[in-house]
Amino acid sequence: MGFRVMPKSAFPGWVEQMLQTYRVVGPRKIRDRYMFDEVNSPGDLDLTYSTTVLPPKKVLLPQHEELLSFDLESGKMEAAIDTQPTVLLGVHTCDLHAIRLLDAVFEDGYADQHYIARRQNVLLVSLECLSPCTEKSFCKSMGTLSVTEGYDLHLTDLGDSYAIDIGSERGQALLELTENAQPATDADYSRLNQTLSDKWPRFPYRLESDITELANLLAVSYDSDLWEELGEKCLGCGSCTIVCPTCYCFNVIDEVDFSLNAGSRIRQWDGCTLSQFAVVAGGHNFRSTNQERQRHRFFRKGKYQMEAYGLVGCVGCGRCAEACLVDINPVDTFNELSRRRIPMTRRHKEVLP
């Protein structure tokens, strides 16, 4: 099936139509930064955004989420399942890759009904990236600069119009809310292909090893001196995990209301770089140093997730590098590990543009 083309002038009308039926969440400008937030009118959206402070995972896995409510007097207990129909609009391809990993994790083994219910009611409208978000992003190195599946609709900016690829029946139905999406003409194909081939050289390769080598690189780098150096720098603030689109670790706590008889069980984001993450009752900490925690974080990103789910554990969005107060970042970390192992040639640059 080919793609559709919608003039940009028709886009606000389409969003208006969505807002009749759906909660719409997309990138909004807040002062000089962007965040995914609920949209009340098409003007709230800014699809020219660079990157957002927090990734769109917060729509699927909220920072603070009720799992169940309980009432001890009546003995009643109820799961809180959120099924609000939502359009998640303007998701960059790195974040789409991250959502594929979240899907795999929460569907694996005993499925997490809270995540699944929300996910099934979220329509993903992704957006082709045409230039790097920030100096810190390295999506091209992680293979997330493009996407061929996992979206309901995928938009590419053609200047005065959007090329819209339909990824699912639900996506098609969403597109049918507007009458202004026409089948692409030969000229549209030509424009789209030109746009896609023009974008590629704008993105730099920043990793000096190929992503398929990362797991092996880490496997031989467990005892690297670099972890000690990162551990000395790391402040243990946890920002890297909070802003990461593939981090999903969580804590579960109880909150009680004033009656002391009823309350909620709450899931909230947690992070393996926080000092208390692996502490058990009695006080023993199974990862007691920043060094061990940073190493665990990078092993999850570069090795464990790939081996467990066949999907990249780091999508190269660069948010953690932006957020880190002491400039610990995946590119420098992986490159330094690689340099300390064997001198690597810059093979990407020789083979590819």
Add this chain to the structure above:
Amino acid sequence: MTLLKDKIVSSSLYVPVQATIRDIRALTPLEKVFSLTLPDGMLLNHEPGQFVELSVFGVGEAPISITSSPSRSNGFFELCVRNAGDMTGVLHQMKPGDVVGVRGPFGRPFPMNRFLGKDLIFAIGGLGLAPARSVINQVLDERGKYGKVIILYGARTPGDLLFTDELEEWDRRSDVELHLTVDRPAEGWDGNVGVITTLFSHVQVYARNTVAITLGPPVMYRFVLMELLGKGVPEGNIWFSFERRMKCGVGKCGHCQIHHLYTCKDGPTFSFAEIKHLEGAL
């Protein structure tokens, strides 16, 4: 017949079943055994080595190993809980008839079928007897299926020994070899004094036909391991159960991860062969 496990795949895996405390026994000032019944004849149907997520509503949830053996869980099961944290602190104040939440059973059990016909040596420290008791009583209830049964158990003081009634029962049996030790003796103690490894000189094992099950605090594992490997017990025959922080029980919340392994679903039981490359596991 409904199983507690089926509840996990119904509305939400996080919604516990409300279990009733039918009996509470204090073993020491810090440790109590809670006997729980599930509603409507629901069965736990666990295997030795598994655990449940135990809730006190309004306080929280924590993973607790199941101390009763499947062979002795007739409509109820037992958890031996140390008063060590927020949830367990409140639990220790509770009375028979009170309601707690239970999810599970979770985790990979001990591979009992691989232990058939083997000599079993248990090396247990402190609260490690709670999960070990599930295995031991299962073995004793099917005694003919196994070779020798040797139990080494150490506690800080005689007063810290758990399940003393059952220790006496095991000691009386001619088909069980029980050796006790304490770090610090008290008046009337005429047994061994010293760490658990001092007991190994008392026992003879045929190493290649021996399975060792060692349960206790992390600090104990290294020393027990040296003894066992020194006796020639194969690495794949040395079994542990690990304690970690857990919030989900199903390999998602991330807290219990040891390298790439999730203690909650890949463990908590592990053989030494499986984890010997993983620094920090022990």
